[in-house]
Amino acid sequence: MNEKIESRKPPVATTGIIGWLRINLFFNWTNSLITIFVIYCLYQFVPWILDWTVFSADFKYNYLGQQITNQEMCSRNLDPENGGACWAVIYVRFYQFIYGFYPREEVWRVNISYVMLAIALLPLLITKLPYRKIFLNFTYVFPIIAYFLLNGGFGLPDISTNKWGGLLVTLVLGCTGIALAFPIGVLLALGRRSKLPVISMMCVLFIEFIRGVPLITLLFFGMVMLPLFLPEGIDMDGLVRVLVAVTLFQSAYMAEVIRGGLQAIPTGQYEAARSLGMSYWRMNFQIILPQAIRISIPPIVNTSIGLFKDTTLVIIVGLLDLLGIGRGTLADTNWLGLSYEIYFFVSLVFFIFTFGMSRYSLYLEKKLKTGINMGAD
Amino acid sequence: MKKLLSIFAVVAFAFSAHAGTLDDVKNRGFLKCGVTTGLAGFAAPDDSGEWAGLDADMCRAVAVAVFGDRSKVEFITTTGKSRFPTLASGEVDMLARNTTWTISRDVNLGFEFVGVNFYDGQGFMIPSALGVSSATELDGATVCIQTGTTTELNLADFFRLNGISYEALPIETNDEGKENLFAGRCDVYTTDASGLSSTRAAASNPDKWVVLPEIISKEPLGPLVRHGDHQWGDVVRWSLNAMIIAEELGVTSENVDAQLGSNVPEVLRLLGVEGSYGEMLELAPDWAYQIIKQIGNYSESYEANVGPDTPLEIARGLNALWTQGGILYAPPFR
Numbered sequence: 001m002n003e004k005i006e007s008r009k010p011p012v013a014t015t016g017i018i019g020w021l022r023i024n025l026f027f028n029w030t031n032s033l034i035t036i037f038v039i040y041c042l043y044q045f046v047p048w049i050l051d052w053t054v055f056s057a058d059f060k061y062n063y064l065g066q067q068i069t070n071q072e073m074c075s076r077n078l079d080p081e082n083g084g085a086c087w088a089v090i091y092v093r094f095y096q097f098i099y100g101f102y103p104r105e106e107v108w109r110v111n112i113s114y115v116m117l118a119i120a121l122l123p124l125l126i127t128k129l130p131y132r133k134i135f136l137n138f139t140y141v142f143p144i145i146a147y148f149l150l151n152g153g154f155g156l157p158d159i160s161t162n163k164w165g166g167l168l169v170t171l172v173l174g175c176t177g178i179a180l181a182f183p184i185g186v187l188l189a190l191g192r193r194s195k196l197p198v199i200s201m202m203c204v205l206f207i208e209f210i211r212g213v214p215l216i217t218l219l220f221f222g223m224v225m226l227p228l229f230l231p232e233g234i235d236m237d238g239l240v241r242v243l244v245a246v247t248l249f250q251s252a253y254m255a256e257v258i259r260g261g262l263q264a265i266p267t268g269q270y271e272a273a274r275s276l277g278m279s280y281w282r283m284n285f286q287i288i289l290p291q292a293i294r295i296s297i298p299p300i301v302n303t304s305i306g307l308f309k310d311t312t313l314v315i316i317v318g319l320l321d322l323l324g325i326g327r328g329t330l331a332d333t334n335w336l337g338l339s340y341e342i343y344f345f346v347s348l349v350f351f352i353f354t355f356g357m358s359r360y361s362l363y364l365e366k367k368l369k370t371g372i373n374m375g376a377d
Numbered sequence: 378m379k380k381l382l383s384i385f386a387v388v389a390f391a392f393s394a395h396a397g398t399l400d401d402v403k404n405r406g407f408l409k410c411g412v413t414t415g416l417a418g419f420a421a422p423d424d425s426g427e428w429a430g431l432d433a434d435m436c437r438a439v440a441v442a443v444f445g446d447r448s449k450v451e452f453i454t455t456t457g458k459s460r461f462p463t464l465a466s467g468e469v470d471m472l473a474r475n476t477t478w479t480i481s482r483d484v485n486l487g488f489e490f491v492g493v494n495f496y497d498g499q500g501f502m503i504p505s506a507l508g509v510s511s512a513t514e515l516d517g518a519t520v521c522i523q524t525g526t527t528t529e530l531n532l533a534d535f536f537r538l539n540g541i542s543y544e545a546l547p548i549e550t551n552d553e554g555k556e557n558l559f560a561g562r563c564d565v566y567t568t569d570a571s572g573l574s575s576t577r578a579a580a581s582n583p584d585k586w587v588v589l590p591e592i593i594s595k596e597p598l599g600p601l602v603r604h605g606d607h608q609w610g611d612v613v614r615w616s617l618n619a620m621i622i623a624e625e626l627g628v629t630s631e632n633v634d635a636q637l638g639s640n641v642p643e644v645l646r647l648l649g650v651e652g653s654y655g656e657m658l659e660l661a662p663d664w665a666y667q668i669i670k671q672i673g674n675y676s677e678s679y680e681a682n683v684g685p686d687t688p689l690e691i692a693r694g695l696n697a698l699w700t701q702g703g704i705l706y707a708p709p710f711r
Contacts, residue, residue, distance in 0.1 A: 069424075072688075080581055092424050101426045162451055224462035238453075238468075315414060318454040318463070324414060328422050331415030332429075333688045337579030339552070 053344070056084030060091050068092075070334035077337075089329065089338045090345050096325050097345070100165020106157065110168055113146045117175070125360065143179070161239035165320040167349065172239070173311040173321070174353075177246040178304045184247070185254025186293075190284060192259055203255070210252035215310055218245040223317035242314050250307045257299040261292035294368050301361035305354045322346055398470050398602070398609035399443070399659060407449045410436030411469035414454045417575035418683035418691070419475045419495075428452045432473040434678040435494055435600050437671070438616045439471065442664040447671045461486055464603060471613050473600040475571075482601075491614035493599040494675075495683075496695040496704060498592035499531050500570035502577060505587045507564060512591040516541040521554045521563035523547075531594040532567055555579065558586075569596055571683065571691060578688035592695070612658055619665040621707040622647055623674035625698055630673040633666060647710050654710070675705070 009015075014022070025035040056075070062068050063075045068088035075083030090097065099110050120142040123135035150172075152158035164172070191203035210218070222245035223238065230236060265288055273283040293300070315324040326342040329335050335342075402408050412420035412432050420430040428436075433452065440450035455463050455474055464472050465487065475497070476482070478490040501512050509515060512535070522529050524547040536543050546563045548554045555576050558566040566576065570592060577586045600617060602610050623629070626644050628636050636644050645651040648666040655662040672678060683691045697703025 077581060096422065096426055101422070160451065162453060220459070223459060224466070227466045227468060316456055316458065318414060318456055318459050320414060320454055324454075325422075328415035331413075331417045331421035331575075332423060333417050333421075333575075333578065333682075334424070336417055336575060336688055337581065339579075 052084040054084075056082060058083065058086045058088050060088055062088075071336060071338055074338070085341050085344070086338055087341060087345075089335050089341055093325070093329050093335075096329070097166045097322060097349075098168070100168055100320060100325065101163040102159060102165075102168065103163065106159060109149045109156065109159075113149055114171075116142055116146060116149075117171070143176075161237050164239065166325045167322050169239070169314070169319055169321040169324075170308075170311050173243065173246055173314065174308040176243055177250045177307050177311070180247045181250035181254045181307075182300075184251035185258055186289065188251060188255035189258040189262060192255065193262060207252045207255050210248055211256070215246070215249050215313055216316060218249050219313060219317050221245065238317075239319065242317060242319060246307065246311070250303065253303045253306075254300065257296050257303055258292060260299065261294075261296035262288065264295055265292055297361055297364050297368070301357055305357050308354060308357070309350060322349060398606050399612055402443055402470055402609075406444075407451050408436065408440040408443060408471075409451050409453055409469045410439070411453050411455045411460055411463055411472040411474055412436065413474050414456055416475060417578070418571065418687065418689045420452070420473070429682065431495060431678060431682045432475060432600075434672050434682065435473040435617065436471070438620060438668045439600075439613055441667045441671050442612060442616045442619075442658075442660055445661055445664070445667045461488070464488065464601070467603070470609070471600055471602045475598045476601060478597045478599050478601075487604040488601045489604050489610050490599050490601045491610050492617045492707075493597040493705075494617055495571070495598045497569045497571050497596035497598050498695070499528050499567060499594040499596070500573050500592050501589040502558065502566045502573040502586055503564060503589065504558075504561075505585055509589070512589045512593070513539050513541065515543065515565060517543070518564040519544045519546055519562070521546045521548050521557045521566045523551075523554065523568065524549065527594070528568055535591075535593045551576065571689070574683070574689040574691045578690070583688075583690075608659070612660065615658060615665075616668060618707040618710075619647065619668050620672070620675040620678065621698075621705055622710050623665070623669045624676040625700070625707070628669055628674060629677060630670055633669045637666075643710055652711075 026032040058068055058075050060067060062073050062078060063083065064078070066073060068074060068086065069092070071077055071086065071089070074086035074088065076086060077083075095104075095107075099107055102110055119135070120139040123129050123132045123139055126132075129135060148154055149156070150159065150164070150168075151161070188203050188207060191199045192207065194200045194203070219242060222241040226236065226241050226244075269287055269291070270283065273287040278287070311321055312323040314321055315327065320328055323346050326346045329342055330337075330339055412428060412430075415421045416430070416432075418430055420428055420432040423429045436450050436452065437447045441447050443449070453463065453469050455469070455472070460472055460474050460476065461482075463469050473494070475495065476490075477497075478493065482488055483490050501515070503509055503515075503518075520532065520543050522532055522545050529545075532543070532545075543565075546557060548557060551568065551572060554566050554568065557563050558576075559580060566573065568576075570588065573588045577583050577588060580586055600613055602613055622643075626636075626641065626647065628644060628647065633648070637648055637650060639645060639648075642651070646654065648669075649655055649662040649664065653662070655664050658664070661667070673681070679693070679696065680686060683689045685692055693701070693703060695703050696705055699706040
């Protein structure tokens with residue numbers, strides 16, 4: 001009786017690849033049907049898109065081996081039967097897509113700014129970064145350095161923002177909008193919940209007014225009407241005016257998102273902080289906000305992604321962001337008709353940024369274990 | 378909206394009335410010129426980021442007239458909605474943004490159109506397989522038409538006048554019109570002729586499409602400046618006229634140096650050898666010579682940007698000189 005009985009293996013159908021397939025893809029007949037349908041669609045679509053984007057596509061040379069300098073030299077225009085995407089337009093125009101009309105001899109300034117942006121983001125994204133404190137200090141001064149580097153000053157020649165364009169404008173608008181809107185949004189959210197009627201009224205008025213009008217209206221206001229109200233001689237830069245409009249817009253939305261988080265914090269937390277003799281600011285910054293912001297991460301990222309994509313609206317006020325450069329390229333008689341390639345490229349760039357943002361927020365949520373049972377663990 | 382705009386214009390004028398635009402431009406060291414965010418043949422950035430096109434040439438011509446240097450210009454991109462406020466607020470010195478000259482824009486908005494650098498008009502594009510050579514043969518055709526535009530009204534007028542019927546397929550944007558026509562959902566696409574030409578050039582096989590000869594509306598496109606600064610208006614007006622007169626006189630960027638020794642009095646006046654026209658405009662004596670040398674005459678600019686040898690293939694048509702069957706006409710240079 002002391003003989004040990006070998007433990008039996010679980011049924012084949014519940015483990016390994018087969019088990020995974022059964023549970024996830026063929027669980028019941030509706031599930032199976034959907035799986036088969038999706039596989040069929042992928043079978044139809046994926047080879048075609050791969051062929052168009054990669055295998056039959058021109059990157060720099062057409063199928064005759066010539067370097068492509070205009071749309072007539074694209075393989076698909078030379079021989080409509082074969083030939084896929086003509087990426088040469090992106091290759092030729094890559095500089096404009098990334099830097100706009102920034103002078104070539106000064107472009108190192110943009111490159112350094114891009115690298116510095118990445119370094120400045122590191123301590124925000126990775127909490128276990130060695131020497132994080134030092135990096136964080138750099139993050140705080142980065143906007144000032146980047147401003148002078150890109151715009152000019154301290155011996156660097158001035159580059160008018162008129163010459164900025166493409167990804168540069170998209171990133172400047174997106175990053176500045178998100179970075180500035182967050183603290184303003186926090187203050188507005190606190191203000192709206194304030195017991196002082198003047199402050200709460202002002203915050204409510206501001207938030208509701210901004211939320212009540214579309215971003216385009218604000219952009220127009222910043223671009224068209226603001227210069228008429230400013231006294232003569234004060235010439236506000238076009239990009240700055242748009243930045244102001246974008247930041248105001250984003251901060252109103254951010255305020256409401258954070259207010260949502262604040263409302264989820266139980267009154268006990270406030271009372272506990274108060275009973276320890278904490279001041280209003282100390283209570284908010286050390287007890288309430290850390291919890292409120294933690295549960296607000298998904299909507300914060302959501303509005304940030306929304307803003308990043310909304311920056312394409314600036315073409316309406318005449319700024320050429322990434323999409324604007326794409327449209328400008330389409331208007332060049334050399335590249336007429338390559339709209340699929342250009343819009344594909346622009347959406348790909350936007351996808352990389354927004355997908356990165358959403359994955360990062362997922363990672364944050366997992367790390368911070370945001371959920372209803374906060375405080376219980 | 379228009380009333381609001383004219384109020385802005387007045388306010389802006391009150392602010393900017395201190396000195397002439399010409400002095401402002403000279404002090405600044407470069408011209409600020411409003412162009413489109415990109416329109417084939419008129420203004421679009423080329424591969425090296427330089428703005429090129431008929432309107433861009435217009436801006437450069439004014440920069441050359443003032444500074445003698447075609448690079449002394451900053452292009453400010455404007456959209457159909459932002460162009461007028463941008464000019465009214467003084468953010469640009471002039472607009473060359475394929476803008477149609479109409480009475481309300483000239484008078485009510487407080488702008489001054491200084492001339493016409495392209496005569497456009499509504500036209501029709503059809504598949505060449507349809508075998509139609511005139512728009513009057515389009516009885517019963519399905520027409521792709523942008524809703525809520527003047528083109529819609531012009532179309533209805535044209536078909537009623539000719540006693541033929543059509544079926545409208547309403548669309549919102551130019552791209553939509555293009556896709557519908559190429560997919561065969563409509564037989565005819567109608568919009569401004571220059572727009573039709575760029576749509577045609579964007580087709581995978583442009584020879585399969587033809588633009589019919591009929592032009593059914595007037596769309597004179599020209600550069601404009603703010604009302605009330607006549608000195609500056611004159612500079613822009615005569616920069617354009619100099620290019621047109623140069624074509625009339627056969628002066629091109631290539632032969633302009635040889636023409637300095639011409640025996641035609643008007644050529645000598647134009648090139649600043651005789652007379653003091655530059656002084657009258659407060660410009661250098663050789664301002665027109667420099668425009669022709671650095672930009673070319675009207676014909677050269679036209680041929681390089683929109684003419685038959687470009688993908689747009691727009692024939693001179695109305696834009697030919699008055700002596701060659703067109704209506705392009707500049708007052709005499711004396």
